[in-house]
Amino acid sequence: MVKRTSFEGDACPIARSLEAIGDWWSLLIIRDALFGVRRFGEFQSKLGMAKNILSARLRSMVDHGILETAPASDGTAYHEYVLTPKGRGLFPILVALRQWSEEFDDHPEQITTILVDRAKGRPVKKLELRAEDGRLLSQPDTMVKLRPASRRRSA
Amino acid sequence: MVKRTSFEGDACPIARSLEAIGDWWSLLIIRDALFGVRRFGEFQSKLGMAKNILSARLRSMVDHGILETAPASDGTAYHEYVLTPKGRGLFPILVALRQWSEEFDDHPEQITTILVDRAKGRPVKKLELRAEDGRLLSQPDTMVKLRPASRRRSA
DNA sequence: TCCAGTGGTTGCATAATGAAACTATGTTGC
């Protein structure tokens, strides 16, 4: 192996995101964190994962600015892990993963939950990609373009 | 290790999707496949990954119904890997990953490409999650509900 | 002060990853 490939310097934004969250556990930790889980032991028991792995993942996500540590909200001297805005920004990715399973899973009957609009209790719509002018876009309607050299910051 | 944890029987659709594509390489392979890459060697040279790993990933994604093999379109006796509808359905996940990097990456200047609307050449809008009635939803506006026991199929 | 609970770390076994070498076909130039 020599070393597991890193995508850190890669120009592709997808590779760059996988660098931070592209492992088996990170997105599940985020999922639970969005659900309100904050404490080490709570993550550990809900996810059923080894404590050393959890420890490593939490540290990595803190390093990436996805989580941050804060004093425990229950007054004890312990601390907890809370999502940063960057971490909360992962929500659409989780929704996209969920909707993909809902649409294409070979055993959809094993999926026991649905994501609903809290106000109405009704299922949410599929994520939509739209053009600036509001047209609904699917993959063939899009392309990846080289970004025009961004304006150099002064000096 | 005993065995890397599998999410196969998990009820959570996010865990289930990670079972299929939650590793370092799969989504990058899909990204290139959406771009039109079809041949083993083309994946290998574009991604710069080891051939044995690529081989294992392609096999796994074929098993998961994300890719399928087809006779080569150039008339040779080789075959190629093409996305199934299930595979093309991963597009929103890739868009979500891209947009997350674009919004939160610590070094956004290293991202050299943008996703544009092919017709206009203009950047696409952010993915939007909406309620049935069209209201824009963010994470706190949603909740996960137990699915009502789905109608048992006859007999 | 003792004891349980919380939040880790350490050590060890095994699985996954990666580079390089090797193999088996397919293709091409002659």
Added chain:
DNA sequence: GCAACATAGTTTCATTATGCAACCACTGGA
């Protein structure tokens, strides 16, 4: 038709990552 090269893998081996279990430090409560 055959040598040489390209394609698409597989195999081997070294190294890293993961997982379990045991251990440890600190906290909080009785």
